[in-house]
Amino acid sequence: MLVEKVARRACTCSWSTPRYRLYSTRSQPSPPLQVQGKTYARDTYSNATPTILSKVGKNLHLKPNHPLSILRSRIEAHFPQFQHLNSLSPIVTVKQNFDDLGFPPDHPGRSLTDSYYLNKQEMLRTHTSAHEVELFKAGVEQFLLTADVYRRDEIDRSHYPVFHQMEGANVTTRGEGLARLEKENEEMRQRLDSANIIITDPTRETTATNPIQEEHSEEEARIISDHLKNTLNTLVLRLFGGLRKEGDQEPLQVRWIEATFPWTSPSYEVEVLYEGKWLEILGCGVVKQDALNRSDVPQKLGWAFGLGLERIAMVLFSVPDIRLFWSEDTRFLSQFNEDSITPFKPYSRHPECYKDLAFWTAEGFHENDFCEVVRDVAGDLVEGVQLIDEFVHPKTNRRSVCYRLNYRSMDRSLSNDEVNEIQAKVIETVVEQMGVEVR
Numbered sequence: 049m050l051v052e053k054v055a056r057r058a059c060t061c062s063w064s065t066p067r068y069r070l071y072s073t074r075s076q077p078s079p080p081l082q083v084q085g086k087t088y089a090r091d092t093y094s095n096a097t098p099t100i101l102s103k104v105g106k107n108l109h110l111k112p113n114h115p116l117s118i119l120r121s122r123i124e125a126h127f128p129q130f131q132h133l134n135s136l137s138p139i140v141t142v143k144q145n146f147d148d149l150g151f152p153p154d155h156p157g158r159s160l161t162d163s164y165y166l167n168k169q170e171m172l173r174t175h176t177s178a179h180e181v182e183l184f185k186a187g188v189e190q191f192l193l194t195a196d197v198y199r200r201d202e203i204d205r206s207h208y209p210v211f212h213q214m215e216g217a218n219v220t221t222r223g224e225g226l227a228r229l230e231k232e233n234e235e236m237r238q239r240l241d242s243a244n245i246i247i248t249d250p251t252r253e254t255t256a257t258n259p260i261q262e263e264h265s266e267e268e269a270r271i272i273s274d275h276l277k278n279t280l281n282t283l284v285l286r287l288f289g290g291l292r293k294e295g296d297q298e299p300l301q302v303r304w305i306e307a308t309f310p311w312t313s314p315s316y317e318v319e320v321l322y323e324g325k326w327l328e329i330l331g332c333g334v335v336k337q338d339a340l341n342r343s344d345v346p347q348k349l350g351w352a353f354g355l356g357l358e359r360i361a362m363v364l365f366s367v368p369d370i371r372l373f374w375s376e377d378t379r380f381l382s383q384f385n386e387d388s389i390t391p392f393k394p395y396s397r398h399p400e401c402y403k404d405l406a407f408w409t410a411e412g413f414h415e416n417d418f419c420e421v422v423r424d425v426a427g428d429l430v431e432g433v434q435l436i437d438e439f440v441h442p443k444t445n446r447r448s449v450c451y452r453l454n455y456r457s458m459d460r461s462l463s464n465d466e467v468n469e470i471q472a473k474v475i476e477t478v479v480e481q482m483g484v485e486v487r
Contacts, residue, residue, distance in 0.1 A: 082330050085133075090165040094165040096172060097424045100198060103210045104172070108373060109194045110134055113385050115361045116373060118211055119287075120194050121386065123355075130216070133183075138196055139166065140173045141188045148181040149343055150310040159319045161416040172198035175353060176215035177311065178333075184219065184292040184343030189350075192216045194357070195420065200416045203423060203433040205369045210355040218275070219335065219350030226268060229275040236278035243285055248303040249277070252266055258306045258314040263337040268349065272334050273314065276351035277304065279331060284320055287360065290370055300307055307331055311339045312352060322363060330355035366391035369430045369458060377459045398461045400431065403471045406450035409485035413447075421451065421481055431456040449487060 074271040081088040083101055108118045110314050116290070124132050140163075144160055156162060157174060164172040173179075176195050178230045183191055193215040201207045220229065240247070254260055284302055299319035310331025319326045332353030340348050358370055363386070367373070372380055379395045419433050430453060437450040453474070478484055 049386050058383075069405045081272055085164065086138070086139075086469055088139075088170060091167045093160065093165040093168040095160055095197075095200075095420075097420060099424045099427060100164055100209055103196070103374075104138055106210075107135075107196065108375075109196070110403050112367060113381065114373075115365045115367065115384055115392075116357045118384060118386055118389065119357050119364065120212075120214065122287065122389075123283065124192055124194075126266070127190075127216065128193050128284050130181070130192045130218075133191055133193040134195070134432070135180055136195055136196065138172050138192065139170060140178045141170055142168070144182065145171060145173055145175070145178040147170055148339070150336065150338055152310075155310075159378055161414045162200055163320075164200060168302070174199050176419040177212040180215070180311070180352065181215060181339060181343045183217070184340060184345050184348070189220060189348070198418055198479070202415065203419045203430055205371075205431060206362070208370045208374075208424065209420075211370075213399075214357060215354045217335070217350065217351065218279075219340065219345070219348040221347055222349070224269070224481050226271050233271070233278055236275075236282055240278065240285075241283055243301045245299060246283070246284060246299045246301045247281060248301070248340070249308050251304045254314070256348070258308070261313055261334065264349065267332065271315070272331050272349060272351055273445050274331055276353065277316075278316055280330065280353060284318065284329065287364065288320055288322065290315055296474070309333055311336050327359075327363060329360065339400065342396070349486065364389050368392075368394070370477055371431070371458055374428060375458055380458075392434050398459075400454050400456040401454065401462060401464070401467045403453045404436070404450055404468065405453060405475060406437070406448065406487040407478070407484040408487060409447045409449060410485075413482065413484065417482060418451070418478065422474055425453065426453075426470050429455055429457055429470065431479070 049475055078090050078094070078201040081090060081094065081096070083099070084105055084327050108114055109120045111117050120134075124130075142158075147162075151157065163174050164351065173195070175197055176193050179193055179195075183193070194435070195213060196210055197213050200210055212415070220226065232368060251258065258474055260266065264272075281302060285300060288300055289297075303326070304322075305317045305319060307315040307317040309331060313336055315331070315333030316327045317331050321327075330353050335350055337346065337349070338345055346412065358373060360375070362370065363366060375381070378433065415435070418483050422430055422433055432452075434452045434454070435449060436452045438448060440447050453471065455462055455470065475486060479486060
């Protein structure tokens with residue numbers, strides 16, 4: 049979400065920070081789109097490709113014995129009192145996705161190079177938070193929503209244009225509601241005190257960059273923030289080893305970091321030290337009263353969080369390539385079952401094939417647009433796209449780039465003829481759709 053700087057892109061984190069975009073994508077009006085039996089008029093905003101639309105309705109998070117479904121079930125078990133929602137349509141309005149959550153008109157996430165639009169009014173959700181306001185309006189106070197989300201992005205082994213998020217929210221009223229949260233806080237603190245865990249939290253002190261909302265007293269803000277943190281600390285314990293006594297095992301280390309999101313304040317990110325590296329797990333915060341006012345529940349207050357299933361599943365199940373989650377190969381799917389988290393055992397790793405493509409860019413060129421063309425032509429046969437060289441001609445001021453495309457199937461060996469045919473089609477399509485000149 050919004051941080052006033054160019055920041056890292058968390059591959060599947062629900063509340064990750066988008067990067068700034070400089071160019072608009074090229075789109076031409078075409079016949080209406082047909083998605084899940086419904087018709088959507090195209091306009092100059094329409095940029096959702098057939099490859100992306102073919103993923104709609106796959107619902108990997110509901111597929112039995114799939115790593116994403118196993119992880120979803122484990123997280124849902126941590127929230128037995130919450131309403132579990134798993135089947136909301138990925139097609140939302142721009143208002144739901146951005147306006148209702150307080151995204152400013154110039155927010156980079158609105159860019160055509162970042163998001164998939166069916167038309168100017170309707171799009172594929174970029175985050176599960178797009179449903180928060182409608183759920184609050186419907187009177188849902190505690191929910192856990194799991195869904196597929198869509199973002200235009202680079203191509204590599206940890207990024208994919210479709211991934212899955214879980215959104216959790218808990219809102220209540222003042223008085224009895226906050227008293228209940230405080231009682232639960234004490235219970236969760238006792239559990240955490242008996243666990244083999246080290247929690248580092250410098251965010252307990254309020255700062256000017258991560259302020260308490262004017263509508264909240266210091267005590268209200270403390271109770272809500274403590275309940276959010278205790279809930280998520282115990283969730284992290286459940287996912288990364290569970291509550292455990294001191295022993296030979298190293299303690300689980302968790303740290304809280306100040307963050308900024310459009311619809312929460314104060315806001316935080318959570319990281320876990322896993323196998324020697326800090327892993328970003330999720331984003332969260334106290335829901336802004338503006339969002340609750342737009343939801344017609346101004347008397348409520350509470351918290352929300354979001355996490356990416358793929359990011360956590362790749363770590364817990366030792367999955368080396370995000371494309372594997374979409375594999376239909378039984379050698380992958382047969383390795384998992386609902387009763388346990390077991391590490392993925394690689395079957396034969398097929399050889400990779402590199403192809404370079406150099407060209408003069410056209411006006412408005414953006415790397416995400418280029419990756420989208422490659423993805424639409426090559427599908428999941430492209431493992432990575434990397435910029436390996438660029439320069440600007442000193443006389444003409446034209447910009448030249450060279451990308452290295454890495455082709456590799458997760459399930460079979462690709463022949464040279466097959467790769468050459470795909471590369472030729474990529475070149476043809478890039479020239480036709482983006483107006484570049486191949487060098």
